[in-house]
Amino acid sequence: MKIHEYQAKDLFSEAGIPVPPGKVAATVAEAVEIAESFGCPVMVKSQVHVGGRGKAGGIQYAENVEAARVWSQKILGMDIKGLKVGKVLITEAVDIVTESYVGIIIDRASKSPVVMVSAAGGIDIEEVAAKTPEKIHKLAVDPTVGLRAYQARNLAAKLYKDIAQIRQAADIILKLYDLFWQVDASLVEINPLVTVPSGQVLALDAKVNIDDNGLFRHGEIAALRDVEAEEPAEVEAREGDLSFVKLSGNIGCIVNGAGLAMATMDLVKHYGGDPANFLDIGGSSNPQKVLTAMRIILSDANVRAVLINIFGGITRCDDVANGIVLAYEELKPEVPIVVRLTGTNEDKARKILKAVNLEFGDTLDEVVKKAIDLSDIDVPAAGRSK
Amino acid sequence: MSILINKKTKVIVQGITGRDGSFHAEQMKKYGTNVVGGVTPGKGGSKVAGIPVFDSMAEAVKKTRANTSVIYVPPGFAIDAIYEAADNGIKLIVCITEGVPANDMMKVYDYLKDKDVRLVGPNCPGIISTDQSKVGIMPGTIVKKGPVGVVSRSGTLTYEAIWALTCAGLGQTTCIGIGGDQIIGTNFIDVLGMFENDKATKAVVMIGEIGGTDEEEAARFIKKRMSKPVVSFIAGRSAPPGKRMGHAGAIISGGTGTAAEKIKALNAVGIPVAASPTEIPGLVEDMMKKAKKPKAAAAKKTRKAAARASGAKKKTKKAGKS
Numbered sequence: 193m194k195i196h197e198y199q200a201k202d203l204f205s206e207a208g209i210p211v212p213p214g215k216v217a218a219t220v221a222e223a224v225e226i227a228e229s230f231g232c233p234v235m236v237k238s239q240v241h242v243g244g245r246g247k248a249g250g251i252q253y254a255e256n257v258e259a260a261r262v263w264s265q266k267i268l269g270m271d272i273k274g275l276k277v278g279k280v281l282i283t284e285a286v287d288i289v290t291e292s293y294v295g296i297i298i299d300r301a302s303k304s305p306v307v308m309v310s311a312a313g314g315i316d317i318e319e320v321a322a323k324t325p326e327k328i329h330k331l332a333v334d335p336t337v338g339l340r341a342y343q344a345r346n347l348a349a350k351l352y353k354d355i356a357q358i359r360q361a362a363d364i365i366l367k368l369y370d371l372f373w374q375v376d377a378s379l380v381e382i383n384p385l386v387t388v389p390s391g392q393v394l395a396l397d398a399k400v401n402i403d404d405n406g407l408f409r410h411g412e413i414a415a416l417r418d419v420e421a422e423e424p425a426e427v428e429a430r431e432g433d434l435s436f437v438k439l440s441g442n443i444g445c446i447v448n449g450a451g452l453a454m455a456t457m458d459l460v461k462h463y464g465g466d467p468a469n470f471l472d473i474g475g476s477s478n479p480q481k482v483l484t485a486m487r488i489i490l491s492d493a494n495v496r497a498v499l500i501n502i503f504g505g506i507t508r509c510d511d512v513a514n515g516i517v518l519a520y521e522e523l524k525p526e527v528p529i530v531v532r533l534t535g536t537n538e539d540k541a542r543k544i545l546k547a548v549n550l551e552f553g554d555t556l557d558e559v560v561k562k563a564i565d566l567s568d569i570d571v572p573a574a575g576r577s578k
Numbered sequence: 579m580s581i582l583i584n585k586k587t588k589v590i591v592q593g594i595t596g597r598d599g600s601f602h603a604e605q606m607k608k609y610g611t612n613v614v615g616g617v618t619p620g621k622g623g624s625k626v627a628g629i630p631v632f633d634s635m636a637e638a639v640k641k642t643r644a645n646t647s648v649i650y651v652p653p654g655f656a657i658d659a660i661y662e663a664a665d666n667g668i669k670l671i672v673c674i675t676e677g678v679p680a681n682d683m684m685k686v687y688d689y690l691k692d693k694d695v696r697l698v699g700p701n702c703p704g705i706i707s708t709d710q711s712k713v714g715i716m717p718g719t720i721v722k723k724g725p726v727g728v729v730s731r732s733g734t735l736t737y738e739a740i741w742a743l744t745c746a747g748l749g750q751t752t753c754i755g756i757g758g759d760q761i762i763g764t765n766f767i768d769v770l771g772m773f774e775n776d777k778a779t780k781a782v783v784m785i786g787e788i789g790g791t792d793e794e795e796a797a798r799f800i801k802k803r804m805s806k807p808v809v810s811f812i813a814g815r816s817a818p819p820g821k822r823m824g825h826a827g828a829i830i831s832g833g834t835g836t837a838a839e840k841i842k843a844l845n846a847v848g849i850p851v852a853a854s855p856t857e858i859p860g861l862v863e864d865m866m867k868k869a870k871k872p873k874a875a876a877a878k879k880t881r882k883a884a885a886r887a888s889g890a891k892k893k894t895k896k897a898g899k900s
Binding site: 304373405406452474 | 676688717813818821825853855
């Protein structure tokens, strides 16, 4: 789960990591009021779940209150990489002497948290990582022992020469490491970590991604989710305990298991179709989940055919079949539905599905091709793939 | 022959009284798995499908002498279940549970790494050694005895591939799902090493997906250490970057972990990658035919490689024997 910069900065403040004073605003009036209370200059920063905000024009310097008003007006409602800006963070502007990078990720290869620092921080860190990886210093931390103070100091010494700044940065790195564990983060990042003319080290930006699997034990973090900043169908899917990603095609896919769901999408593409989504109903699927899945997919106006591919293991085909019947009764779908059910309780499922009118197929390739053909059926004959 | 589990494997089901635990305990027993007990704290003394239930792993292991456990408990309790199994002498732990926090898993991995214990999963379908034993949730009806080893990061996609093999008359030695999470106990290269050392396995199917670099590491391992043919399938060719595709581990981030990169790395070392699961059996047959006529020098080289593979991985060797 992604949270906004202002929320991450609240977590930083609670953890004792210094950040410039700031407050979030959802309207221009609020933004102006905050700018007045802080005294200008201020920064006006869009709060969206996407990188490259600065380059997209979503972060602006405001010399006076009038400029803060103008920029807030421009940025609120702005579209950044397809996401609408609903909030801006107003922070006191600071004079920057140096910009560094500090990040902690879960490293799959070493199976441990890896702390990364670079003196070449700022907006081009991805480029630094790609072109001059030697400028990024990494340390895999023993997850049981934790990050030692000397290790943090050595990392900080890659960023600064001045011992007072090294101590400040080491303290920030240690606190960031603790925060990483405390909130079940999958990534914490400060880019840039800056020094100001007084010599102080500050986190100018804050990024915290939470491991979805850890959310169940952090009610307070789960509550930070900004559903308005997400795709509505993805919100509904999550509430129905489904994993769903909206895509731009016209063949709705309902599959059990993430790998098979991806493979089904890939095959739709392979045979010349275009998947409308990724949707995994998961294991132990109850009929209600199938109903929710159908509702989400049928609410997408692009969808011209629905492809249901179930390979039963922990999922029982009869549960899915009951869900399909339920969906038929409640949603009365008008688009063709192509179904393949194989595995656990397959026979029971077939009996249940006799109640409704469906297209069946035995193999994955067969149902994918059938769904592509049926999705074309409204198109004039010349446009059909047959 | 098989890897990891066989007829002698004695299995305890952790979380046996739950919906999934009870259903799959019975399914495993029906398949022929030697399920010797189950554990649910507070339910000791009862029975599920004729299987005795114990209050703790300590008691269950003492009474049954089990060497393997399979975990069906909810994510909040799965970590504790892994520790409990490891601390009570279990040698192979298969964690089916989905949704285990990655941070917990890093600590578990660190705890287990120097012990004589192998963890498979979490978030995996488990293991099936054809006609011998199944530990997990794979449907026993889809497998058939034969020469192919299957290893996969996925669950149902694995069944799809196994079913395609079975329908084409290509049976399997052992099929193993290693799990779709970021931090997992057993990786591709661990399993590939075991298949290399298993006499009955003549070819291996490796099913990967987007995210991470495990497939690339596997490609390097296969080139250096394997004499047996490997065929692959990679899911997620059409996945957009930056989106988690269900599995916690399946995400293209910062331009790495794409299907294209993985396919390129595999092709570069001579491993064919199927475009559809149904293409897998054909590729396996082709590769097995090619492998049947090795030149004398090549055969010698591969024997050496196999010897290196068996010596290189301490855990691999131990687990392969159990």
